[in-house]
Amino acid sequence: MGRGWRPILIGGAVAVATYALAQAQIFAPSVPTGLAAAGDFYAGETVFQRECAGCHGDGGKGGGVGPALFETGLDATEVAAAVQQGRGVMPAGIVSGQEQADVVAYVVAVSSPSE
Amino acid sequence: MLVADVSENYTDLVTTVFSSTIAAKAWLATAAVLLALVQVTTAARIYGKLSFLTERGRAVARVHRWSGRIAFLCTLPVFFHCVTILGFQTPDTRVAIHSLVGTFVYGVFVAKVLIVRDHSLPRWALPTAGLTLASVLVVLWVTSSLWYFTTVRFGF
Numbered sequence: 593m594g595r596g597w598r599p600i601l602i603g604g605a606v607a608v609a610t611y612a613l614a615q616a617q618i619f620a621p622s623v624p625t626g627l628a629a630a631g632d633f634y635a636g637e638t639v640f641q642r643e644c645a646g647c648h649g650d651g652g653k654g655g656g657v658g659p660a661l662f663e664t665g666l667d668a669t670e671v672a673a674a675v676q677q678g679r680g681v682m683p684a685g686i687v688s689g690q691e692q693a694d695v696v697a698y699v700v701a702v703s704s705p706s707e
Numbered sequence: 708m709l710v711a712d713v714s715e716n717y718t719d720l721v722t723t724v725f726s727s728t729i730a731a732k733a734w735l736a737t738a739a740v741l742l743a744l745v746q747v748t749t750a751a752r753i754y755g756k757l758s759f760l761t762e763r764g765r766a767v768a769r770v771h772r773w774s775g776r777i778a779f780l781c782t783l784p785v786f787f788h789c790v791t792i793l794g795f796q797t798p799d800t801r802v803a804i805h806s807l808v809g810t811f812v813y814g815v816f817v818a819k820v821l822i823v824r825d826h827s828l829p830r831w832a833l834p835t836a837g838l839t840l841a842s843v844l845v846v847l848w849v850t851s852s853l854w855y856f857t858t859v860r861f862g863f
């Protein structure tokens with residue numbers, strides 16, 4: 593086999609290693625328990641930025657017409673109820689299905705008080 | 708440090724500058740793609756194309772090398788987040804294409820760097836590798852940053 597194959601073989605090995613690393617997800621956050629477990633934090637972050645950050649601020653830190661959610665200690669049941677039924681000026685059902693589960697996981701995570 | 712703390716610390720660090728980890732990736736990937744376009748342009752000039760650019764000597768070579776280095780640095784946080792936290796996912800076509808093409812990006816990058824250093828290879832090998840790498844980056848940008856800017860939000 594000629595030297596010309598060397599970059600392709602090594603590049604292929606790097607691609608395989610990348611795939612293996614991606615499958616391992618070695619730094620993925622631990623899976624939450626309860627209602628928030630049905631959602632994905634990072635998918636929820638995207639949903640939150642699209643649908644919720646306008647009122648609750650980036651990362652739920654406030655600044656809009658909605659209250660700050662950051663480090664307020666909300667639980668998943670409370671967040672899911674607010675999303676489904678609305679609260680104050682917040683309309684009901686802004687998101688639903690998997691997006692709701694994802695955004696609940698995200699809000700529960702950002703509202704957890706830091707240790 | 709616990710493994711679980713790494714993603715939390717990464718998120719905390721990134722959100723001191725950007726509104727979210729996704730926004731950080733969108734902007735860093737945008738910087739990498741813009742620098743990749745600089746790479747393609749300067750490489751074309753080095754190969755005698757784009758004659759409307761008068762400069763062709765060491766300055767172009769220097770811009771080519773440094774734009775490549777900075778582009779690579781821009782991809783590292785994106786790689787860290789995509790590969791070690793999110794992993795390979797296929798929930799829809801966009802994410803599946805992004806995951807699949809993203810698997811190859813550093814493989815193509817390594818192959819391109821090796822080809823640069825191997826002068827025994829045919830003359831077409833390096834531009835082919837370079838254009839392949841730039842194409843991979845553009846596909847990754849379209850399936851992530853462009854999607855984010857057009858469907859989620861355009862902002863930091």
